[in-house]
Amino acid sequence: MSVRHHLLLSSALFMTTLTYVGAAPAFAADAPTPAPVTGAWQDAGQSPDTRTAALLKVMTREEKLQMVFGYFSTDFKPKAYKRIEGGMADSAGYVPGIARLGVPAQSQTDAGVGVATQASPTPRLRTALPSGLATAATWNPELAFAGGAMIGDEARRSGFNVQLAGGVNLMREPRNGRNFEYGGEDPLLAGTIVGHAIKGIQSNHIISTLKHYAFNDQETSRNFIEVKVDEAAGRQSDLLAFEFALETGDPGSVMCSYNRVNGAYACENDWLLNQVLKKDWGFQGFVMSDWGATHSTAPAANAGLDQQSGYPFDKSPYFKDALDEAVNNGHVSAERLDDMAGRILRAMFANGLFEHPLNGDQAATIDYAAHAKVTQADAEEAIVLLKNQGGVLPLAKTVKTIAIIGGHADVGVLSGGGSAQVYPYGAPANGLIIPNEGPAFFPGPMVFDPSSPLKALQGLTQATVTYIDGKDPKAAAKLAAGADVAIVFATQWTGEGQDAVDLNLPNDQDALIKAVAGANRKTVVVLENGGPVVMPWLDKVAAVVNAWYPGTSGGEAIARVLAGEVNPSGHLPVSFPASVDQLPRTVVDGDRKDKAEHPHADYTIEGAAIGYKWFEKKNLKPLFPFGFGLSYTTFAASDLAAAADGKGLKASLTLRNTGDRDGKAVAQVYVAAPADAGWEAPKRLGAFHKVALKAGESQGVSLTVDPRLLATYDTAAHAWKIKGGDYKVMTGSSYQDITATVTVHLADTTLPVDGTRR
Numbered sequence: 001m002s003v004r005h006h007l008l009l010s011s012a013l014f015m016t017t018l019t020y021v022g023a024a025p026a027f028a029a030d031a032p033t034p035a036p037v038t039g040a041w042q043d044a045g046q047s048p049d050t051r052t053a054a055l056l057k058v059m060t061r062e063e064k065l066q067m068v069f070g071y072f073s074t075d076f077k078p079k080a081y082k083r084i085e086g087g088m089a090d091s092a093g094y095v096p097g098i099a100r101l102g103v104p105a106q107s108q109t110d111a112g113v114g115v116a117t118q119a120s121p122t123p124r125l126r127t128a129l130p131s132g133l134a135t136a137a138t139w140n141p142e143l144a145f146a147g148g149a150m151i152g153d154e155a156r157r158s159g160f161n162v163q164l165a166g167g168v169n170l171m172r173e174p175r176n177g178r179n180f181e182y183g184g185e186d187p188l189l190a191g192t193i194v195g196h197a198i199k200g201i202q203s204n205h206i207i208s209t210l211k212h213y214a215f216n217d218q219e220t221s222r223n224f225i226e227v228k229v230d231e232a233a234g235r236q237s238d239l240l241a242f243e244f245a246l247e248t249g250d251p252g253s254v255m256c257s258y259n260r261v262n263g264a265y266a267c268e269n270d271w272l273l274n275q276v277l278k279k280d281w282g283f284q285g286f287v288m289s290d291w292g293a294t295h296s297t298a299p300a301a302n303a304g305l306d307q308q309s310g311y312p313f314d315k316s317p318y319f320k321d322a323l324d325e326a327v328n329n330g331h332v333s334a335e336r337l338d339d340m341a342g343r344i345l346r347a348m349f350a351n352g353l354f355e356h357p358l359n360g361d362q363a364a365t366i367d368y369a370a371h372a373k374v375t376q377a378d379a380e381e382a383i384v385l386l387k388n389q390g391g392v393l394p395l396a397k398t399v400k401t402i403a404i405i406g407g408h409a410d411v412g413v414l415s416g417g418g419s420a421q422v423y424p425y426g427a428p429a430n431g432l433i434i435p436n437e438g439p440a441f442f443p444g445p446m447v448f449d450p451s452s453p454l455k456a457l458q459g460l461t462q463a464t465v466t467y468i469d470g471k472d473p474k475a476a477a478k479l480a481a482g483a484d485v486a487i488v489f490a491t492q493w494t495g496e497g498q499d500a501v502d503l504n505l506p507n508d509q510d511a512l513i514k515a516v517a518g519a520n521r522k523t524v525v526v527l528e529n530g531g532p533v534v535m536p537w538l539d540k541v542a543a544v545v546n547a548w549y550p551g552t553s554g555g556e557a558i559a560r561v562l563a564g565e566v567n568p569s570g571h572l573p574v575s576f577p578a579s580v581d582q583l584p585r586t587v588v589d590g591d592r593k594d595k596a597e598h599p600h601a602d603y604t605i606e607g608a609a610i611g612y613k614w615f616e617k618k619n620l621k622p623l624f625p626f627g628f629g630l631s632y633t634t635f636a637a638s639d640l641a642a643a644a645d646g647k648g649l650k651a652s653l654t655l656r657n658t659g660d661r662d663g664k665a666v667a668q669v670y671v672a673a674p675a676d677a678g679w680e681a682p683k684r685l686g687a688f689h690k691v692a693l694k695a696g697e698s699q700g701v702s703l704t705v706d707p708r709l710l711a712t713y714d715t716a717a718h719a720w721k722i723k724g725g726d727y728k729v730m731t732g733s734s735y736q737d738i739t740a741t742v743t744v745h746l747a748d749t750t751l752p753v754d755g756t757r758r
Contacts, residue, residue, distance in 0.1 A: 004338075012603050023738055025145060025469055027211050028177075029280060033364055036102065037058060037100055038102075039054055039055065039058060041101075041349075042286040042545060043053035043353070044355050044384060046326040051345075052345045052346045052733070053446040055101060056338055056345070059101065059666055061160060061324070061327065061334075061337070063098050063103075064337050065320070065323060065324055065341075067098075067341040068307045068308065068319050068323070068340045068344070069095070069317065069320050069323075070093045070095045070108070070308065070310060070311065071083070071084040071087065071094050071310070072092070072093060072291065072310045072311065072312065073087030073088055073091040073093050073094040073108070074090050075089075076312075077227070083644075084096065084419065088107055088109075088159050088361070090117050090118040090120040090123065090420070091117070092110045092116070092118070092164055092291070093162075093164075093309055093310050094107055101386065101449035102349075102355055103354075103462065104160050104161065104358065105358075106161065106207075107358060107540070108163075108164060108267060108309075109158065109160040109162070109163055109580070110164045110419045110420055110421075111163075111165060111167075111419055112163075112164075112165035113132065113151070113420055113551065113609070114127055114372070114552075115155050115179075115422065116149045116423075117421075117422075117431075118420050119441075119442070120431075120445070121430060123423035124158060124363070125423050125431060126151075126154050126422055126423070127151070127366075127368060127372065127552050128148065128375065128415060128422035128424050128551045128552045129147045129150070129378055129458075129551050130375065130548055130549060130551040130554065131181065131530070131548050131549040131551075132167055132182050132197075133182060133184075133548055133549075133574070134180075134380060134382035134548035134549060134550060134551075134570075135179075135193055135378055136181070136182075137184075137190060137381075137383075137546075137548065137572065137629075138382050138385055138569075138690070139192060139569060139573075141192055141195075141196040141688050144194070144196040144197040145197065145199055145200040146200060146377070146378070147197060147374060148197035148202075148208075149201070149204065150200075151165075152201035152206050154363075154366055155201070155530040156204045156206055157366050158361060158366075159360055159361045159362070160209065161205070161254070161358055162207045162252075163206055163207070163208050164211070164419075165197065165198065165201055165208050166192060166197065166208050166209050166211055166249065167181040167212065168183050168184045168190050168210060168241050169212055169214075169216050170186075170217060170238050170611075171184055171217070171574050171737035172185075173583075174216040174217075175499045175501075175502070175588055176217060176218050176499055176531070177219040177418070177443070177494045177497065177530070178418065178420075178494075178495075178496050178497055179494070179530055180530035180549055181416065181420050181496075183573065184574045184626075185574045185610050185612065186241075186611065186636045186685050187236075188240075188242045188244060188247075189452070189573055189686075189688065190689075191242070191243065191244025191247075191257045192245075192248060194241075194245045194249070194572075195244060195245040196248060196249065197249070198250075198251045199248065200247065202351050204249070205352035205356035206349050206353075207347050208251050209251035209252075209253045209288065210245055210249065210254045210255070211251070211254070211257070211647055212266075213255060213257055213266060213287075214234075214242060214256075214257060214272055215229060215238050215603065216259065217238070218588055219589050220498075220588045220589070220592070221591065221599050222257075222258045222552045223258045223259075223292065224260070224598060225259050225589070225590040225598075226259065226260035226598055226601070227600075227601045228600055228601065228602050229262065229603040229604060230604055231312040232608075233603070233680065234275075234603075234606035234608075235352055236607075236608035237610050238713065240708065242254075243708075244706075246281060246283060252286070252350065252351050253286050253347060254271070254277060254283065254287050255287075256273065256287055256288070256289055256293060257290055258290055258293045262732075265293070266293065267287075267293045267303075268295060268296055268300040268435050269303060269304040270304065273287055273302075273303055273305065274303060274664060275386070277304070279751050280639070281464055282753050284343065284346060284347075285343060285346070285347040285350075286346075286347055286692055287343075288307040289305060289309050290307050291313040292313035292314055293314075294308045294309075295314070295315075295318075296318060297318040297319065297326050297331075298331040300319075301323060301340065302332060302336065303310060303576045306339075306340040306344060306407055307319070307344060308320075310314035332528075339400055347750075371552075372553045374495075375552050376551075378551065379547070379553060379554050379557035380557040380561065382547075382548055383547050383557065383566075384545075384546040384570035384628075384629045384630075385544075385545055385570075386545070386624055387538065387542070387543050387544040388542075388629070388632075389543065392485065392543050393483060393543050394632060395463070395525065395562055395566025399463045399485050400463050400484055401463055401465075401482070401483045401484050401485075402457070402464070402466070402484065402487060402576045403459070403479045403482075403485070403486040403516075403520070404453070404454045404465055404468075405465045405467075405470045405479065405480065405488045405489065405516060406469060406490060406491075407470070407490060407495055407526070408448055408455045409452065409489040410452055411447035411452050412449050412451055412452055412555065413449050413528055413551075414420065414448055414493060415448065415551075416493070416549050417438065417447070417495025418442070418443035421443075422447075423447060423748060424449040424450055425552060426552070427449040427450050432447065433448050434448050438493060438495075439596075442497060449550075449553075449554055451550075451554050451555030452555045453489065453526070453554075453556075455495075456559030457559040457563060458557075460563040460641060461563055463484070466479060470509075473508075473515035473516075474515065476512060476516050477487075477519035478544070480516045480523065481519040485520070485522045485523075486516050486517075486523045487523075487526060487528045487562070487746065488513050488516050488524070488526070490512075490513060490525055490527050491509070491528045492505055492506060492527070492529040492533055493506070494554045499588050502534075503532060503534045503579070503691075504533065504536075508572075512540065513525055513540075514536075514537045514662070517537055517607075518681065523542055524543040524545075524562070525537075525543070526547055527545065527547060528543045528547050528550065529546065529549075529588050530548075530549065530576060532574055532575070533576070533621075534578065534579060538623070544563065545558070545562070567631055567632045567661055568630065568631060569629070569663060571668075572624055572625070572627060572628050572629060572734070573626070573628050574610045574611060575625055575626045576622055576623040577623060578620075578621065578622060582622065584605045584614060589601040607680055609680040611626055613681030614681070616681050616682050616735065617682065625736040626735045627685070627732070627733065627736075628734040629666075629734075631659075631661075631665075632661050632663065633657055633660065633661040633662070633695065634659040634662040635658060635733075636655075636656050636660045636739075637653050637667070637731045637740060638654075638656065638740070639652070639654040639700075639730070640652075640653045640740040640742050641653070641742060643744060644742045644744055644745070647751060648703065648705050648709075649686075649704075649705045649729065649744055651669050651687065651702070651704075652702045653667060653701055653740075654701070656693070656696075656697070656698040656699050657693035657695055657696060657698075658696075662694045663692075663693060664690055664691065664692045665691055666688055667687075667688060667689045667690075667691065667732065668734070669686065669705065669731055670684065670729075670738070671705060671709065671710060671722065671727055671728065671730070672684075673725070673727055674723060676723065677723040677725065678712045683735065686703075686710070686729070687706075688703070689701050689703055697704065705729075705750055707720070707749065710722050710727065711749070713753075717750070719751060719752060720751035720753060721748075721749070721751070722749040722751070724745075724746060724747045725745070726745050727742070728741050728742070728747050729741070729742050729744055730742075
């Protein structure tokens with residue numbers, strides 16, 4: 001889900017005359033409760049397809065219609081809307097079950113970093129993972145799975161069996177307010193990390209979504225902007241990320257997005273839904289709309305939308321009585337309605353929702369202590385050490401005084417705003433350890449997780465640690481001047497529904513950092529950010545630690561890295577531009593107040609050359625490159641070898657820890673094609689693997705490069721094609737820092753696109 005109820009005060013999604021009171025479906029309201037019916041669909045030993053077919057045979061049309069229409073599950077008093085009976089209070093959505101047939105209700109919660117709550121005086125307090133972008137920075141699929149399994153467990157124990165997670169939109173626009181929810185700029189890394197998170201969530205007998213499909217890469221004018229993109233470029237970028245995530249995570253549902261794509265809204269886009277997703281990729285689950293992303297009845301249903309979600313965010317209940325009429329009159333076939341309901345049922349069977357029914361709110365059984373360790377492990381591996389001049393980090397035992405400045409580091413760490421907002425366990429009943437920060441309404445409030453870096457650092461060092469809020473740069477500089485080390489906590493709050501104005505830190509924090517660095521040459525900057533930022537002060541500070549939004553245990557994670565208890569091993573999942581002038585669009589497209597203008601976002605400018613591919617194609621030097629990340633130890637790669645293998649290739653290398661500290665290294669393998677292969681950029685990430693190495697230890701690593709990463713998409717042939725020739729296979733510490741290269745000859749190869757690879 002992507003909008004909160006308090007946004008609706010000013011939203012054009014609602015007609016001013018709307019009055020709706022949530023209730024049980026009208027066709028069942030006055031009827032006596034029918035006797036339960038049993039059948040073959042209750043046999044868990046049968047396949048999901050067999051069970052689905054058996055159940056559809058005994059369902060009435062009204063029951064099928066009930067499956068494809070979802071309600072918002074939060075009161076909205078200004079519009080006289082009451083959450084539907086049975087739905088969890090202050091939650092994202094609800095689809096009533098069918099007691100006669102034993103079909104469970106669908107109880108839906110946001111989002112990808114934990115169990116979120118709509119704005120409420122008493123929100124659910126749950127464990128928050130680091131941001132999706134932070135998890136991508138771990139380059140560790142196992143951590144992504146563990147985090148997904150953890151939040152899926154909390155979702156089930158909170159009374160939910162559908163989690164609106166799995167954000168995989170690529171970072172075409174570094175100012176995008178939702179970048180923190182996603183997996184970065186590379187299709188392989190993003191798709192792999194998000195796919196494993198989905199798999200973890202669904203291990204709890206919960207359906208996870210994969211979202212926002214597709215090309216929903218900015219928030220500006222998101223509800224009506226039209227994205228222009230070439231098919232081949234789309235297949236090689238955003239869509240490839242979705243394809244990798246789909247194959248890895250096997251989500252029960254895909255959530256279609258708000259925007260238009262090449263003319264049609266994403267939720268009534270035949271090419272996206274019927275052709276690519278269901279036919280080419282063989283997706284067997286169901287497509288649900290984002291909250292407010294449905295715009296029609298017959299066109300949407302026939303184009304592949306299976307469930308209208310979150311009514312009344314849409315202007316009309318398109319999949320309720322109107323869909324009944326459309327089926328009755330043949331505008332939507334009865335077979336298509338069966339397909340819509342059947343896809344939902346199949347996802348429920350495949351993920352065990354029938355055999356593992358919900359049992360109300362069991363939050364009292366959540367093991368918060370164990371879950372805190374899961375999110376802390378994620379945060380620790382997500383932290384990227386960007387600069388460490390003179391070895392100022394880890395903090396030396398000889399450091400006697402430390403000045404902590406800004407970021408509310410005395411009480412907590414920042415999180416991102418919008419529908420993904422998790423109100424943290426350990427906070428007061430209202431979820432806010434710092435009230436009145438940020439906007440009062442959506443995507444606010446600004447929420448801090450109650451994990452203090454200052455307090456955690458005090459427990460790990462013998463130094464005297466003093467805090468100042470940083471609102472007065474002169475006072476901050478004075479405190480810094482008298483300390484052995486100064487640590488500035490700089491924050492960039494981003495949230496759904498709005499894009500950042502630029503890439504600078506807000507609230508004059510750049511000036512604060514310059515003032516502190518001018519007073520103390522041993523200044524460390526800790527960034528808590530939703531995405532890339534520029535650093536006009538970079539040459540003046542000794543160290544930069546990128547902590548992202550680090551989650552419920554983020555303060556402990558940051559302190560352990562600063563103190564050397566943890567050796568940082570995060571690597572950038574995105575490029576950090578030196579300035580907005582390096583971007584394909586210096587101004588975010590589509591900043592229009594009048595949606596009738598149908599503004600456009602032109603993604604043909606960069607095509608598939610997103611992020612590091614754009615920088616390399618245009619010969620631009622970013623501030624920090626994709627894949628970059630320092631450590632307190634050193635690593636070396638050797639013995640690189642590669643060979644053709646089937647339709648793809650295999651590579652192997654040896655990684656060695658050449659320093660005196662244990663640490664974790666990421667094997668990054670990049671590939672480059674012959675000049676006439678038609679690639680969007682000089683090279684692509686082909687494979688990666690993270691390994692833990694003790695000081696002096698070596699380990700061999702074998703990796704497989706997916707053939708699609710060696711190919712271009714041929715629109716006319718409706719296939720992937722590898723151009724025969726000599727390919728370079730490289731290893732490096734980032735896309736920019738290549739350490740070894742070998743050459744492999746590949747033959748002309750055509751790959752199918754019909755989903756049979758899966």
